[in-house]
Structure formats: C-alpha cells, structure tokens
Amino acid sequence: MGITDIIARFILDEISETGGCAELQRAELAQRFKCVPSQINYVISTRFAPEHGYIVESRRGGNGYIRITRLRSPAGQLVSRMIGAIGLELDQAAAEAIISAAAGAGLISKREALLLRSAVSPRALAAAPREDRARLRAGILKNMLAASAAEPPEG
Amino acid sequence: MGITDIIARFILDEISETGGCAELQRAELAQRFKCVPSQINYVISTRFAPEHGYIVESRRGGNGYIRITRLRSPAGQLVSRMIGAIGLELDQAAAEAIISAAAGAGLISKREALLLRSAVSPRALAAAPREDRARLRAGILKNMLAASAAEPPEG
DNA sequence: CTTTTTTTGGTCAGAATTGGTCAAAATACT
DNA sequence: AGTATTTTGACCAATTCTGACCAAAAAAAG
Numbered sequence A, B: 001m002g003i004t005d006i007i008a009r010f011i012l013d014e015i016s017e018t019g020g021c022a023e024l025q026r027a028e029l030a031q032r033f034k035c036v037p038s039q040i041n042y043v044i045s046t047r048f049a050p051e052h053g054y055i056v057e058s059r060r061g062g063n064g065y066i067r068i069t070r071l072r073s074p075a076g077q078l079v080s081r082m083i084g085a086i087g088l089e090l091d092q093a094a095a096e097a098i099i100s101a102a103a104g105a106g107l108i109s110k111r112e113a114l115l116l117r118s119a120v121s122p123r124a125l126a127a128a129p130r131e132d133r134a135r136l137r138a139g140i141l142k143n144m145l146a147a148s149a150a151e152p153p154e155g
Numbered sequence C: 001c002t003t004t005t006t007t008t009g010g011t012c013a014g015a016a017t018t019g020g021t022c023a024a025a026a027t028a029c030t
Numbered sequence D: 001a002g003t004a005t006t007t008t009g010a011c012c013a014a015t016t017c018t019g020a021c022c023a024a025a026a027a028a029a030g
Helices: A003-017 A028-034 A039-049 A075-084 A092-106 A109-119 A132-152 B003-017 B026-032 B038-045 B075-083 B091-106 B111-120 B130-150
Strands: A019-026 A054-059 A067-068 B021-024 B054-059 B063-070
Touching: A003 A019, A003 A028, A003 A039, A019 A028, A028 A039, A075 A092, A092 A109, A092 A132, A092 B111, A109 A132, A109 B038, A109 B130, A132 B063, A132 B111, A132 B130, B003 B038, B003 B063, B021 B026, B021 B038, B021 B091, B026 B038, B038 B063, B054 B130, B075 B130, B091 B111, B091 B130, B111 B130
Parallel strands: none
Antiparallel strands: A019 A067, A054 A067, B021 B063, B054 B063
16 A cells, blocks of 8 residues: 555544544654655545545644545535536546545445446446547436435435 | 466466455566566456456556456356346346346345446436447446445445 | 744646556467 | 467556645744
C-alpha cells in the first residue's frame, strides 16, 4: 500500500474518532509520514473531494489548519442531488467518486456499490463505441441511483 | 506447452494458495516469465474472464495491481454458469428472464434485481446506437452478475 | 497602525510508476 | 493451405510522488 492510501486511512480514522470532522496540520502530517507537504493536498483532492461527500476548509498562517468534514443528509435528497450532478456525460473517475460517495453515505451497501461499479466498468461498456461510453455511463448510473432510491435498503 | 499456459498455471496456483484471490503485478510477472507485459493481459482475457468464473480488477499507476478472484461458492458456480449462458448478445426479454431467475435463486436481493434491471433498461442504454445495445446488455449483465458473486450477500 | 517577518497552506507541472489496447507477426491446429 | 491461437511491440492512459514557486494569515517589529 502506498503512502497516499496510508495517509487517507489515517484521515479516515481521524474523522471517525472525532465523529465526522478531522482537523489536520499539513506540515505535521507530512512530517509524520515522511513525505512532501503537497502530498497531503494530493490525498485530499483525490480521496476527500466534495464529490466524495466531504467538505474541506483550510486556513493559512499561524495556527493554520485543514478541516475535513463528512457530510450527510437525508437519503432521497442526496440521491437527487447526485443524479442532478451527473450531466450528460460521465467519465470513469467521476463515476467512481459518485459510487463511493453513495456507499459512504449509506445510500447503497458495499455489495451494491460493487454492482454499480461493474455496470459502468470499461469491460461492461466495451461493446459500445468509445465516443458513446461517457454518455452511457451517465445514463446507466442515473438509472441505477434512481432505482436505489425507489426501494428502501434491505427490502 | 506455451507460455500462456505456464502463466495461467502459475496464476491458478497463486489463487489456490491465497484461498481464492491472487494479487499480481503485471510487470513483475512479465519479467519472471520473460515475456512482454501485454502477454499477461492476453492470459487473463483468455483464461480468467468472468465466463470462466473469475473477476478481475486492476489499477494503474504507483502501487498498481491486477487482482483475480475465483468464484467458488455454490452460488458463485451458479452465477458463473449463468454468465456462461449469456452469449455475446442479449435482448431485453432474455435479460429480464435471467435477472428474475437470479433473484428467484436467491443470488441477488429484490433490491439488487432492481439495480440490474435499471442498468440494462432502454432508458439507461439510450445513448448507445441501436445495433450495440444487445451486446451492451450482455456485457453489463455479465459483469454485474460476476460482481454479485464476488462478495457474499449482506456483506 | 503600518510594515515586515514568520508561519502556515495552495498550485502546478513534470517525473516516475504502474496497467491497457490494438493490430501485426509468428506459431499451432485441422 | 487455411484458420485459430499465441506472441510481440509500439503507443496509450491512469495514478502517485516530488519540488519549485505562490498566497494568505498571524505575529512581531517599528
């Protein structure tokens, strides 16, 4: 496991322990994990972006900080916001972000997340012309998310 | 025996030793067997496709990997046979039949069946040219079924 | 109160590290 | 000989890691 995943794990733990909000210091983290400070920005932008269901605030200068908050809101509202956020096209990275956010928010189970992932995977869409895949991904994911909201979990 | 079979044998051993899930590095394997890296892709696509009862995940970049998981539970076997039964194309009625059969056999929950249905619904596939839809349906359904066997229900 | 210094975090581009695709060439099979 | 499978290599794509340079906020100095 690379340093990115180790740091992400650490932050995740921090968020859990504090009940949803971690307050970090970039330089301190970088020193603890023996990496350059910008690595922390990389971890945050790839693992804790708003598409993943987090909000990140920060402040520079003395006593600066990076605060990462996990956000949660009523399921139906969240799903419709997610569907709204999907445009006409969706690349694979964006699809992954949405799926893991949905799983993180408890809208779908881990197993269901696997299903959604496999439905929009390159292998599944191989039969379509390249130029159609992003639109297909968008259509498929929207429909699946809508279906997931139609029936309550564990139904 | 060609290099393909040797590599396949090796991977098979690896899967057995680890109890069902091998995690490989493409470049390392290629070096070990003195072949080009793309040979590994060939082995995987011809010997470890979902129709053969495996699921393959991978990641590029630093700390990349190729993970091959064998479906071996009774349910996994059934799923694997279903996947084998799906050809290159699948019309909507056949897809519906397979989904309800899977639900009837308890391989997937009612809610999961909804997800599969919505993934291969005409609305979801609207972005693809008509002539590609049957192949897409087949590909999507195969991949989702394989994923459903990867993780035990209620996991 | 304004200026300067110090202390934080941010951006971005490039290098490094992985795996993927595709089609041509080589080989095996019938 | 003709067809199917295997092997190879050139080119592509995604992810991670690093460092040089930038920007903001607080603290210290004047």
